Amino acid sequence: MKKENISDIIENLNADQKIKLEDIPDLDLYMDQVIQLFESKLSSLKRKEEDKVLTKTMINNYAKAKLLMSIKNKKYSKEHLILMSLIYDLKGSLSISDIKVLLDNIVQKYENHEDYNLRELYKTYLETSNEDSKEFKTSVRNKEENLTNLLREHNIQGDFEENFLLICSMISMSNMYRRMGEALIDKFFIKGDK
Template sequence: MDREELMSIAADAVNESELKSTDIPAISLYVDQILNLVAEKLKDGSERYHDRQLTKTMINNYSKDRVISPVKGKKYTKEQIVQILMVYSLKSTLSIGEIKRVLDGAYATEGFSESDMTALYDRHLDIKNEGKWFAQSMLGDLIDHNTLDLSNDRDYITAICALASLSNQLKNIAQAMIDVRFPEPEESDEESDKEKEKALEKEKEREKDIEKALEKYNAKIEKTMEKAKKKEAKMKRSSDNNE
């Protein structure tokens, strides 16, 4: 493989098509309508993204984990759809908990509204699209700087490892930024007590399981000893008869 072939692969790999806020109707939508919107948009991008579709389970989990605003009824507002798309865009890199902290932090900002959420999402997509070209340029620089020969298996594997390592480092930086600005909320005394109660219940259950296991073990030992005694008595009687 030469450099031109790799750059072609890279271009296809980052060719992801995502819904912009202007693609979303101003009216509230049912889950199936949201899924259809996203699925149709994915078709405009690389084929590798066609099977990475948003699902009903994902949306239900986002709502259940309170990553998006509470849903009233069965329809989602445009603001909630934008929240869903933001989570969907970030979930391959950040955990749901980390994304929730970021969105909670955004909404904690004084005066943060639906229009601000929409603007944040659109800005995110703009920078993400710029990042596609930046990633390809960085790949070229990586090859040139390290004089990698892509026709050589070792150099090809080295390039893969370097990209994976760089991806992980950038992820670590993003997580560190979240920890600094949006740290995990401290557990309340009530939540702490509940956790302690759960731990205590689990410990009691574990002790009961151990007791049951010991009872079974002791019963098995007693049964074995009883059989041994009977066998010994039988052998003794047989010996006495022979005498």
């Protein structure tokens, strides 16, 4: 495995690509406009060209599952789009039921017409994600270097073995972070378990 290959992959991942607050108009959008916005801003994150970032069915399912606050006049507010962006980011690792638990407090505040500054929360989320992206890039480069040293110590040579172990390590780390996220949901967000 060549360092420039991993560096290219890291940069081409666009892992830090998010919908920013300024990308979302202040006026309400129809469903087709929402889908178009998500496709234009997040299409670089698709694994395959034919994949969809967001569909009408997804949006309808989010609304039915009460992951979003009520939709008025078939239009979606900036707050709806913020929640959809969060759902998009979370659904790669969490179940829809866990996402619902996370977002329920926010949705309920909006349904009850309580004052809640979702835009500031989202802005802070974006800043945190930016820091996470930097940490991720450094971590992958360090993981690659450590793996190369371990392979040398164990007298293992070959691109297959090196790539195989790097992939297994990435998936193992991903699983640990996902399980930690689930444990935090269970501890702090599931009602009755406090």
